[in-house]
Amino acid sequence: MKELGLYLGCVIPTEQYGYEMSIREVLPKFDIELVDLEESTCCGAPLRNVNMFTTMYLSARNMALCEKKGIDLYAPCPICHLGLTEAKESLEENPELKDKINSKLEEEDLQYEGSTELYHTLDLLHDEIGLDEIEDQVEEPLDDLTFAAHYGCNTIRPNDLDRPDDSENPQKLEELMETIGIGTEDYPEKLDCCGGQVISDHNESALTKAGEKIEAVQDQGFDGLSTICPWGHRMLDSKQDSAADTIGESLDLPVMYYIQLLGVAMGIEQSRLGLELNLSPVDNLEAIESIEEAE
Amino acid sequence: MSLIDLTSMAEPDEEEQEKIEETLEGLKEDIPDLCYQCGKCTSGCEAFILLELEPHSIMGKSKAGFIDELVNSDEIWTCMQCFKCQERCPQDLSPVRVIFALKNLAVAAGKEIPSGYQKMLQSVLGNGLIQQPKEVLNRANETRKREDLDLPPVPEPEDMDKVQQILMKATQEKLR
């Protein structure tokens, strides 16, 4: 049993409940005990725009909470994962900054050492748990489906920091999908951005980015899109209707978190995976129960 | 300074220019001086078509020292933070991080920042997260809250006031 501090960040625990539910449901089946980090806050990454020091401070604070428990940290949100990684690597290279941050953490009786390993869903599943282990637990492979992969920008970039997959040719999500029977292939828009980071101030542009990506995937004949980023999922699934309105196209692409797909393939009760909260038409897929069925 | 921008009569400001480096201290070497303006960043910029963000031109102006113009611009707030510009820069530079630094300078100079970022900052200072837990809809248009879904309460620091105080001070700090 591997214990991991579950660091959810902001978007997952305040609205992307489906991601959180499927994480809490699926990972324990792989001998992972998720330990909540009760005192945690925002990772700081969104505040890079405002003040870099605050960003580093918040990242260090959240990692310090995990260090206190003596366990490694799992951040399912790529933006948090990048923010934490950046802080971890920067503080390692810059002891003065580390001291400065530690002097602030002291006020809360915290201490940041840098001993916590960081995981994201992608490397946790692909590298730590491993494809063989996953394959062993598949009960109902999703053989009839062909899905496109959406990694999320921060999952793979920038590669001067340790990222879960290659920046230009990531394949781990595809391999994970293939492991549970889903067919997949590369598409030109694979690395394109969902627009999520500018949604609050440039709503229409953000929705246009999302809409164009959904449309491209849909036009290329994929049955759906698989995500591992709560910001991307929010844009491509939760806001798919608004995106459709914005670009004036009809969009009906099922979008699911990979871990939801995994849960389905493992035969986990679908209501436990938060599938009712996917607003894209996931029940167009045969393997997915409609809300009525789920109830 | 031997340069003057004749459209605005602005002159390069070396002091402000140095602040970019200061703001980025401890991160990558992001000094724009080495940029040779190939434009690869703007060719692939996710925010160019819709929001007219031109990372190469931000690098060019930063390099020349026209910082004031950038700090006062709306352009710097359109970056989608996809990091493609940095990833693909043949000179290993990071326009996205220079843009972060410019935004930091704008905040430090008390410029008005877009309301979304303002709200996010206030929310983090208020309760530690960029937003409060929401009631969401399911596909049948029914509302769902965390507790409806058997999810535990959202994490929150026990002494939020103290964290708030620390954060308020932190926002006045620089990496160096």
Add this chain to the structure above:
Amino acid sequence: MSGIGVFICHCGSNIAGTVDVDELTEYASDLNGVTFATNYKYMCSDPGQELIKDSVEEQDLDSVVVAACSPRMHEETFQAVVEDAGLNPYRFQMANIREQCSWVHSDDMEKATEKAKHLVEMSVEKSRLSEDLEKTEVDVNSDALVIGGGIAGIQSALDLADQGKKVYLVEREPSIGGKMAQLDKTFPTLDCSSCILTPKMTDVARNPNIELLTYSEVEEVDGSVGDFEVKVKKKATYVDWDKCTACGDCAEACRRSGNVEDEFNEGLDNRGAIYTPFPQAVPAAYTIDSEVCISLEYDGTCTSCREVCELDAIDLDDEDEIVELNVGSIIVATGYDLMDPEKIYEYGYGKSKDIITNLELERIIDASGPTDGEIHRLSDGEDVESVTFILCVGSRDEELQSYCCRIGCMGALKHVHLLRDHLDEDVDINICYTDIRSFGKGYEEFYRRTRDLDVNFVRGRPSEVNVQEEKVELNVFDTTMDKLLQVESDLVVLVPALLPSEGTEELSRQLRITRSSDGFLQEAHPKLRPMDTFTNGIFIAGCCQGPKDIPDSVSQASGAAAKASTILSKDKLQSEATIASIDDDICSGCKMCISVCPYDAIEYNEEDEVAEITDVLCMGCGSCASLCPTGAIEHKGFKDEMLEAMIDAGLTEEEG
């Protein structure tokens, strides 16, 4: 009474403007062992040299110290003067009071003069302990080895052969010709590449002074300048080249015909197991690629080629052969390879057949190439309506090759001319460039003529290239217009960075020559010794030293031949006198010196259990002498007691 003479140079005002030369002269004349001291405006001038010569005689000097510029500048000059005056040249010492004193302390005359005194005193102290040294002589073998049979190697070989020198030309492919043989035309004259290259290749084949060793590789290099011993592996060709007339019957009969990727055509078509790289190959003969031959690699049953060869030239029992050569000098001309453009993954090389390199385009345009000069889409054979070049693919890139490839821009401009000749006039040609570098003679004029060919010069670099159903698509921001352009192309031509050719690193180790940080072979001086290496007798030419166009490669090749000739034309060479020597009685046989010697000049004598130095190999670097834990190694001209005396003199506090 004989003694040391000190000659202080003013170097105009270079030294005298900062150092009080009169005071220095007075100081020098009082130093231990000095019997004469003087100063003069320019000691290196004829009157200056005469002054030294006359003084040696008149003042009965046995040693000379000149305080002037750096020994790198004039050590040899003054050694010759001293020798002329009848002294051993190693009884001369030089104190550098210009680069190491006056130039760097021009703001403080008093202190500069004090420092100059120290420097002079140090040289005098060394001089007091100096002794006569003799150079050893080695015989020079007048033959040469040229490694690499591209245009640079060909030029070097021809030049040396024309001077009557015997030349071995080693090439690892079955034919000489190199990259130039793959080119259709050359810039900026648009000469047909093979039309100007082929005559040179046949000159090589006909020249009685050149022994051509193709399909061969250097295995081992020993010895030193004047007397290199080289082992070359002649790979088995399985064809008796004395009999083969290159009729080609065997290739037609080969059961693997059309099944093996053709390297000469950049993999755009196929050859068989028995092949000749291209029609004008020199030597004109066939070779069996043993790795793909059914008989040699698989079951040994196929005899198709043997059956059709009327000359009975096929010999499936042929074996690799080691040829031992003795040469006086070596020229390395091993050229370049293109960087694999897949390294810039976002440019999509390998994702579509319509994304190609400039060298592939070269083969496509060539009338004798894989498409007979017909230009179509490679994916489906459809007509080409738009061609887009991307320059600087991996060049000027901090993660890949930081240097400029020096041929990419001009090569693309050349391709514009050739495409305009081959394709309909309404075909779009786009060049995504960062800077067009047209620096050579006639190049800028060529660029201007190219601009008149209705080309879209897009000043910007695409971020990615995407393969769409019909076309290859890219977006590129043009910084001159501030516009993001979407470009649809039938062919996208990537212009990749140049790398040192495969095997350069290993060859540099075999030859004991250095490489610069970019991986190319390093010249001894970037400006003044561009074809020398740090290893005496080994020269470099062409792209192995750094990216170059054909004119530069040929110039450097002729230069290298001339440099090699200065060695090969001598009967004997003098080796260094200031080399290391080992005292057998003290040497403990620890072998540490052997491990640090960069020139492999030290060997272990098993019998006597001591290290031994081969004088002609020693370059006098001093590494072993400074390392030797027992002090058994003495560096002639830099003995420990000399250096100690110098240090003592250098550290003396001034009086008062």
